[in-house]
Amino acid sequence: MIEFLMSFWQTYNTLFYTVLVHGMLALSIYITLACGQLSLGNAAFMGIGAYTAALFTMKLNAPFGIALLAGGMLPAFVALIIGAPTLRLSGVYLAMATLGFGEVVRVAFLNMSITGGSVGLNGVPPKTELWHLFLVMGVLIYFFLKLKNSRFGRALEAIREDEVAASVMGIKTTWFKVWAFAIGAFIAGVAGGLNAHFTFFLSPREYGFDFAVDILTFAILGGTGTFWGPLVGSTILTILPEMLRFIGPYRLALNGLILVLVVIYLPNGIITVKKKD
Amino acid sequence: MLQLENIVKDFGGLRVLDSLSLQVGEGLIFGLIGPNGAGKTTLFNIISGLSRPTAGRVIFNGTDITNFAPPKIAARGMGRTFQNIRIFKELSLLENVLAGMHRLYTYSPAAMLLNLPIQRREEKLMREKAMEILDLFHLAGKAKRQAESLSYGEQRKLELARALATSPKLLLVDEPAAGMNPAETKELMGEIVQINNRGYTICLIEHDMKFVMGVCRQVAVLNFGELIALGTPEQVKCNPLVIEAYLGKDAC
């Protein structure tokens, strides 16, 4: 029995780590969706965090915690810069701006020598352990639980429901949206840093638009009514491809199909929040 | 309390409001009436910061708020409801009202994360206040229900309750009785008077003349963006300009 578990773990530990990382990414887009905004830049933020954290450990010999922190702060900072002018406007503008932003980041990674260019970054030290992932996920779940029944969570919900109505009630809508976006970027960056240190190799291709769509699908499939939804969605969509290997190159098409079907037929995603009727 | 000085609003070549000036005194229930398209809701949008006037000033409690953003104006004590109900449909009644109380809370994100006593205390306090407000509108029994499940008239009241929850000094109410049956309208009139008695200044837009004449102490009449009459309900309803533009002879 023990042998079975150990060999199971040996085969699937990376998958398990990936499930946790994808869960974090799903949460990172959830917090922007929770106030009615769509960010297509979280893959880019993840990339920025991954490269930053990796460079911190590789070039500066920084302790892992510091590297992760840096990996979170830089994307958050960039998010504040992009978000401030964009989030004064409706949620579609952020989607469009982050679409372009993601492309700029990808091109930057490809062209900067410090990131290894198109070859990527190799030899990232194996620092991530299971407890790191559990810890970060735990903190995130705690954060979202606390947010749910607080004035801040309600403000986000209000903004999502009707931004105009929320603004005349005194809720500083732009401020909240910018902060949600920045926090999402932070989470994505930390997830990137964690991911880098168990995949050992970073390539610009991984953090492009395709992955941004993946992240969106995680959240939409699971449902954005509560933070559990994205966690469920990301788990399903991470494990599924493993079981559906034969789909191969059409995995992205499947994602697209899921997006369309869920948006039309299951707008609340899998996990629905029902109030008493 | 509220002063409008020469408000002008142009909308793509059309002059929607023209040199509008008026004052709303503290403690009043002030009515704003006029035919559809007269510019009443546009005026509300300008006062609450959702729209910028082409010219003119809005002075609220001594401060020029003309260019303030809506949350900033709301923070200074202005609440409003909308003509086409804008409640938070997927939230419960209680959550709607609690959302309205946002600016009354003081606890910080840190307090939220660390479960500090101030957070628990404020949440409890606010919940009690919210239930009180819902009670005022006879909605307390449905507090946990989803807002969407309410009847049309109840939804209008919820919006009013939510606006009241912001603890405003001035409440802008846009057609609160629209779509209500006579019984609901009567109940609403009582609720509006009750709110006013508690010290809230109310400025309301309405088409239901019984409502306006029944609760308003001052009435302003708008037509094509211009102020054509100002006075008590009695004075206004017999004003020939008002009769011609809007009310007809039978009102007098």
Place this chain on the structure above:
Amino acid sequence: MFLQQFANALALGSVYALFALGFTLIFGVLEVITLAHGAVFMIGAFAGLTVATKFNASPITAILVGMMASGILGWLIDLLAVRPLRKRKFHHLAPMIATIGCATIIISISQGIFGAEVYRFPFDFMPTTSYNFWAIQLTLLQIIIVGVALSLMLIIIFLLNRTKWGKAVRSVAESPRTAALLGIPVERVFQLTAFTASALGGAAGVLTGINFNAIHAFMGGPIMHRGIAVIILGGMGDIRGAVLGGLILGLAEIMSVAYLSSDFRDAISFGLLFIILLVRPAGIFGSNIERKG
């Protein structure tokens, strides 16, 4: 030198404008930001390429076929992914997300069929003549591209402003509810617009394929970024804005390649986008008027 760059920019910019025109039409009339427009563009290019290669079609035929293919695809996307959302109240992001899904499906399947390689038109497909005016060298190719793009745009503008259908489309763009009350078949207008706007995208696809003699499954991405930048620059839903914005972006890109470095080219559109959002989010011709009903 500057004049030469200007001429090059015209060819590039007029195609951007054409693409953006379709994109902004869909936004203006259907109130949907279709992120599938790039995929539609790409399919148009492949359709044109296929008839050019397999049936020795002429450039004009290729363009027409491309337009037809894209038009049908765009109509299908509207029918299957956007129309169901019209039937009931949806979250304002839902149509956009649905189009992202469609784009992903189309691109992924195209990649499966065509692979990642770059395809080229047959050897003698395009004329190679060029003309010299004063200091400028213009290729016949560029003239054709600009000609076709501008003609299509002018046709659309004419149709919108001078025909009965155009009037119907403009009414729906302003207020579907009012248009319906006036007896206009709103749903048919939506579908017609989806088809036509996508056809414009397909034309842009073939023209781009011709301009660079390169067609591949991922060509929808870069043009999508440009399109977004253009409509935000020009003002969402504004046709003049799409045309002017396209030309401005074309010029900005050519200038940056000529005087800065070619690395920045892809970033120019985002840079422009960002500046506009900072300075004047409504764009050149945009305004903050809310649509009624």
